[in-house]
Amino acid sequence: xxxxASVSRERPPMSKRMAKDTGKNRPGKxxxxxxxxxxxxxxxxxxxxxxxVLLFTFHAKSANGGVGPWSLSTWRELVDPDYPxxxxxxxxxxxxxxxxxxxxxxxCSYAIARxxxxxxxxxxxxxxxxxxTSFVVRVFAWKTMLHxxxxxxxCYHAWLHFKIWLLAWIPGVSAPAAQxxxxxxxxxxxxxxxxDNASTRILDSEAAVVLVSVYTFLPFAIMPIYTAxxxxxxxxxxxxxxxGARSFYAFRKIFIPxxxxxxxxxVLMVFxxxxxxxxxxxxVGGKDCLLIGNKIxxxxxxxxxxxxxxxxxxxxxxxxxxxxxxxxWWKSRQTQRSRRRMEEDAVRRAERRDxx
Amino acid sequence: MKEDFLxxxxxxxxxxxxxxxxxxxxxxxxxxxxSLLGPSGCGKTxxxxxxxxxxxxxxxxxxxxxxDITDLAPNERRVHxxxxxxxxxxxxxxxxxxxxxxxLAKKPKAEIEESVDSILEMIQMSDHAWKYPNQLSGGQKxxxxxxxxxxxxxxxxxxxxxxxALDLKLRQHMLIELDTIHDQVGITFMYVTHDQGEAxxxxxxxxxxxxxxxxxxxxxxxxxxxxxxxxxxxxIGDTNFFSGEIASVEGxxxxxxxxxxxxxxxxxxxxxxxxxxxxxxxxxxKIRVTINPPLPEKGAGINxxxxxxxxxxxxxxxxxxxxxxxxxxxxxxxxxSRFLLDQEAITWNDDVFVWWxxxxxxxxxxx
Numbered sequence: 165x166x167x168x169a170s171v172s173r174e175r176p177p178m179s180k181r182m183a184k185d186t187g188k189n190r191p192g193k194x195x196x197x198x199x200x201x202x203x204x205x206x207x208x209x210x211x212x213x214x215x216x217v218l219l220f221t222f223h224a225k226s227a228n229g230g231v232g233p234w235s236l237s238t239w240r241e242l243v244d245p246d247y248p249x250x251x252x253x254x255x256x257x258x259x260x261x262x263x264x265x266x267x268x269x270x271x272c273s274y275a276i277a278r279x280x281x282x283x284x285x286x287x288x289x290x291x292x293x294x295x296x297t298s299f300v301v302r303v304f305a306w307k308t309m310l311h312x313x314x315x316x317x318x319c320y321h322a323w324l325h326f327k328i329w330l331l332a333w334i335p336g337v338s339a340p341a342a343q344x345x346x347x348x349x350x351x352x353x354x355x356x357x358x359x360d361n362a363s364t365r366i367l368d369s370e371a372a373v374v375l376v377s378v379y380t381f382l383p384f385a386i387m388p389i390y391t392a393x394x395x396x397x398x399x400x401x402x403x404x405x406x407x408g409a410r411s412f413y414a415f416r417k418i419f420i421p422x423x424x425x426x427x428x429x430x431v432l433m434v435f436x437x438x439x440x441x442x443x444x445x446x447x448v449g450g451k452d453c454l455l456i457g458n459k460i461x462x463x464x465x466x467x468x469x470x471x472x473x474x475x476x477x478x479x480x481x482x483x484x485x486x487x488x489x490x491x492x493w494w495k496s497r498q499t500q501r502s503r504r505r506m507e508e509d510a511v512r513r514a515e516r517r518d519x520x
Numbered sequence: 521m522k523e524d525f526l527x528x529x530x531x532x533x534x535x536x537x538x539x540x541x542x543x544x545x546x547x548x549x550x551x552x553x554x555s556l557l558g559p560s561g562c563g564k565t566x567x568x569x570x571x572x573x574x575x576x577x578x579x580x581x582x583x584x585x586x587x588d589i590t591d592l593a594p595n596e597r598r599v600h601x602x603x604x605x606x607x608x609x610x611x612x613x614x615x616x617x618x619x620x621x622x623x624l625a626k627k628p629k630a631e632i633e634e635s636v637d638s639i640l641e642m643i644q645m646s647d648h649a650w651k652y653p654n655q656l657s658g659g660q661k662x663x664x665x666x667x668x669x670x671x672x673x674x675x676x677x678x679x680x681x682x683x684x685a686l687d688l689k690l691r692q693h694m695l696i697e698l699d700t701i702h703d704q705v706g707i708t709f710m711y712v713t714h715d716q717g718e719a720x721x722x723x724x725x726x727x728x729x730x731x732x733x734x735x736x737x738x739x740x741x742x743x744x745x746x747x748x749x750x751x752x753x754x755x756i757g758d759t760n761f762f763s764g765e766i767a768s769v770e771g772x773x774x775x776x777x778x779x780x781x782x783x784x785x786x787x788x789x790x791x792x793x794x795x796x797x798x799x800x801x802x803x804x805x806k807i808r809v810t811i812n813p814p815l816p817e818k819g820a821g822i823n824x825x826x827x828x829x830x831x832x833x834x835x836x837x838x839x840x841x842x843x844x845x846x847x848x849x850x851x852x853x854x855x856x857s858r859f860l861l862d863q864e865a866i867t868w869n870d871d872v873f874v875w876w877x878x879x880x881x882x883x884x885x886x887x
Contacts, residue, residue, distance in 0.1 A: 403607035405594040407621040421611040506650035
């Protein structure tokens with residue numbers, strides 16, 4: 165039995181065996197009936213409107229700000245030199261916000277899940293507390309904090325000044341640091357001036373948009389990850405430590421894969437709203453950080469060009485769906501590959517065993 | 521020194537007001553199958569967790585091969601645990617689970633494959649290597665957990681009630697398998713259990729733990745036949761206790777005066793003096809139950825007491841009798857041979873005699 169084919173003939177291929185399990189729990193007729201209300205809701209308020217938006221893009225705009233006759237002019241007019249940059253910026257900001265949210269939510273959820281029951285409820289409740297105030301009010305609060313005279317901006321300035329002061333006073337550090345900070349070899353006074361000019365302002369920058377978005381969407385990242393972490397069996401961490409893993413290795417290799425589902429939903433919960441957000445960039449992004457959402461808003465409300473706004477929306481949806489589709493495809497290919505690899509391994513091992 | 525392979529030196533651990541482990545000193549030999557046996561909450565798991573590095577003792581030290589490991593983190597000591605719930609990594613295949621410690625130790629790839637494959641073969645799980653833990657049965661998970669902990673040949677393998685989650689048949693099967701594995705790998709096993717049957721059948725030596733203290737440390741037969749305290753006698757197997765005072769000593773034997781019971785003769789192996797309060801433990805299987813009194817040639821000094829049958833429990837291999845003798849309830853076991861043919865038919869409320877040889881009772885000093 166050294167021929168691999170004969171070995172695999174004994175047992176059906178793994179893919180078939182696994183498929184058998186999933187076929188068992190197919191929902192019956194009654195279960196389909198139960199889904200009708202939510203299905204109808206989705207059709208009525210999501211699928212059909214989305215389709216309408218798609219159809220709008222194949223119309224010209226009418227003179228009175230409505231939708232005109234069938235035409236491809238909207239798509240032709242869409243060739244605005246600004247758009248690729250804005251789409252790219254939107255994706256970049258969304259990516260940054262998602263990354264920060266996940267990075268912050270992971271240790272936070274881990275810590276909450278390890279607390280005792282009483283504290284867990286309290287802290288989880290505290291995380292949801294900001295939702296009791298209006299979203300716009302909260303963003304406005306950020307606006308005042310980030311304002312050139314707001315305390316956060318003041319602290320930031322103070323920190324920059326302190327850094328320069330520190331560099332000036334530590335011998336040995338000062339010379340190269342001052343040089344690298346001012347390539348022309350400026351004096352420290354000049355560096356101080358540079359701090360106070362507009363480039364160090366947080367408000368009306370991409371950084372402000374990322375900061376406020378992270379603040380806004382962090383609870384949406386914490387909640388799914390925390391829910392997954394709460395179900396996580398922490399004795400697995402002990403087992404990993406016991407087998408020789410450092411704590412961080414165990415966190416990376418055991419905890420994070422263990423709560424993978426929570427992370428995936430957290431990514432979706434953050435990435436999708438951020439990509440379409442327009443209130444935050446409008447309020448704290450200034451002219452520097454207008455995202456695709458702001459452009460859509462501007463086209464729809466300012467220019468009264470509904471088909472153009474629709475086309476931008478479709479563009480945005482595509483820019484999200486295509487990478488996601490690619491990710492799903494890549495993932496399933498990975499799984500298939502690893503299955504095939506395991507199958508080959510099993511065959512190889514069986515061969516080796518028979519040789520002995 | 522061979523004797524000093526693993527040493528607990530006056531180890532104490534408190535949780536708030538509770539002293540979980542109270543000044544425990546143990547010395548375990550290399551390659552030994554050592555059991556910690558005790559009721560739940562007696563501190564045996566805390567002892568194990570301190571050896572694994574998950575708890576730190578409040579005082580005392582732990583030495584492994586002469587090295588003080590008390591303050592080392594779990595990943596810094598070559599001591600692996602088989603957890604009660606197995607704790608297999610659900611996101612990894614069986615193969616990856618077992619290879620985990622080897623990969624961490626950065627062993628060469630060929631060596632990892634060789635070790636994992638050979639241990640898979642040893643536990644007869646080669647065909648399941650690519651499966652995930654949730655696709656295995658309880659017994660298979662158990663074997664994988666043991667293999668995962670053994671594969672990089674730790675200095676000590678800790679087993680925390682590893683069979684508790686299995687059903688009876690599987691447990692008996694795994695007992696034999698564990699014994700075989702221990703013989704094959706020659707690694708020191710430290711086994712925690714509250715099941716005296718498991719401990720007795722596997723261990724080279726047993727430490728009986730109660731309330732954070734070692735009550736007795738000995739080979740299984742000694743623990744059963746010569747318990748050091750009333751607790752050990754009652755925890756290990758069934759027994760009848762007769763509490764009283766030594767009335768007189770006659771050579772190697774003595775007579776014990778028990779309130780509300782006729783005097784009992786017992787072997788005085790500890791040379792206790794009259795007046796000493798003692799608990800006499802007599803195992804049910806040592807007590808004979810017959811309708812007629814024993815023949816005189818059985819010996820003059822044997823204990824014979826008339827009793828009445830209160831209850832009979834037929835259990836296949838043997839029958840258990842509950843008897844009332846001078847207002848005390850005594851239990852006795854009678855093994856069967858040719859049960860239906862020639863057993864004396866003893867039934868409820870029969871007047872019978874219970875009797876045992878003085879050598880068959882074992883005295884422990886009462887506190």
